[in-house]
Amino acid sequence: MTEIDDMIAVLINTNEKSTEILKSICIASEVVLKEIAIYGLVMYSAVSDIYSEELQGISICYAEALEALEYGMMFDVNTVMSFNELGKQSETFEYTIEMEQKLINNIRSGDIDNTRNLLHEIFEQNISKNKIGLDMLKILVMDLLSTAIKAAGKEIAGRLIEDMQPARYIYSCKTIPEIEQCITRILFYVCEKCKENTKNRNESLCNDVMCFIQENYTNLSLSVVYISEKFELSSIYLSTVFSKCTGISILDYIHRCRVEKACELLRNTYKSSKEIASAVGYTDVNTFIRNFKKCKGITPGEYRRIKIQLNNSYV
Structure with a gap:
């Protein structure tokens, strides 16, 4: 056992490679997490696969455990993450022109429900299915922010930047749930402002129409x-x-x-x-x-x- 960059690395020596050994290690780690949680502390834990390549296997184990740990922290999963349970993370995300245009239309019309549903679909596609990582997700979210600014127009975009500082807000997030909550708040803000503007424009238009009718x-x-x-x-x-x-x-x-x-x-x-x-x-x-x-x-x-x-x- 040793401490590395505010993390505790535990090297376990075993004579056999089996799923049962890994399960036992995960169960033991879960017990430790629960004991620590009693004191109000949060700890993340991850387990690599088993290797028999002597010293070379140690570096592989460390890299796998670190990747699994980052994945668990990314999703804010306070349980033991096993590297073998992870799928390969995609280096690209899916956000088509059609998706963007649909999102713009929903935002401009102040349609919060459809904006929420479409945003959930985008996250579901890229996180659950494509399994993009945290860095790639932040790039996707910056694209979503760009879409929100396009939909908002100059006046609302200026108020958004002044009130929320969205770029800084996004990059301060450490986990995927935080990022999803962050971009949801940003899009809802723009939706509400667009809805208010639309209402004001429509009321002004109706007043003009009524005056026109009264005069003609x-x-x-x-x-x-x-x-x-x-x-x-x-x-x-x-x-x-x-x-x-x-x-x-x-x-x-x-x-x-x-x-x-x-x-x-x-x-x-x-x-x-x-x-x-x-x-x-x-x-x-x-x-x-x-x-x-x-x-x-x-x-x-x-x-x-x-x-x-x-x-x-x-x-």
Whole structure:
């Protein structure tokens, strides 16, 4: 037994090479770890294969035990790691353009659940299947950070760097669970900020659309398509955003604006329903009456009579 670089190396001499001997060594090491854990201490342990090449075998055993130990520490596994249980670590990682674009789309839309799921898939593919090492994983995570910055845009990226110092944060991690938690926090941060920005942009867009409708309600051509062209957006996108922000469709909002203006004319003028329909942007009086009743629960004529009666009751 000797101490090497803050590690204790134990050389065990045996007359036979068998899996049973290795199992016995691992079991004995597990007992030591449990005893140490009682005192609140954390210790990692690893076991090499058995070699019979005399002194040359010692260096091989040390290299294998060290590799197994680093693997255990990398995964923060507080148990005995056997070199024979390790697979060969890959020197490349898998992170395709398609994966990156999908991740960018999820981040920009503020979709935390799908971002989490895709990130888990990337880690599962590269750690569990490809078995990349800690250094290669850090390179992968730096690529993921680059993706987050691309998705974030200049403003959010600046806030990310200022608030989290992500590169330093990543390289301070010592284990794979720490790295996975680190990049997850970074991506979630960007997701939340993108979601906030999207919400603010959408609210501003909806306010602009409502102002446009209020200013152009008399236009006979006013429609979802007409408004979409004015704002240079697809009608499907604009309709979806508007409905989410306001709880009603663009067409319903147009009808509401027209009906409210019609109510003013019904109260303050003696114009007929046909004249009022034309004045507020309807080409057909029946369409006007139908939408008026849908909004107010009564026809334009009934609305006028009620208002006249109310006015007379106060005279």
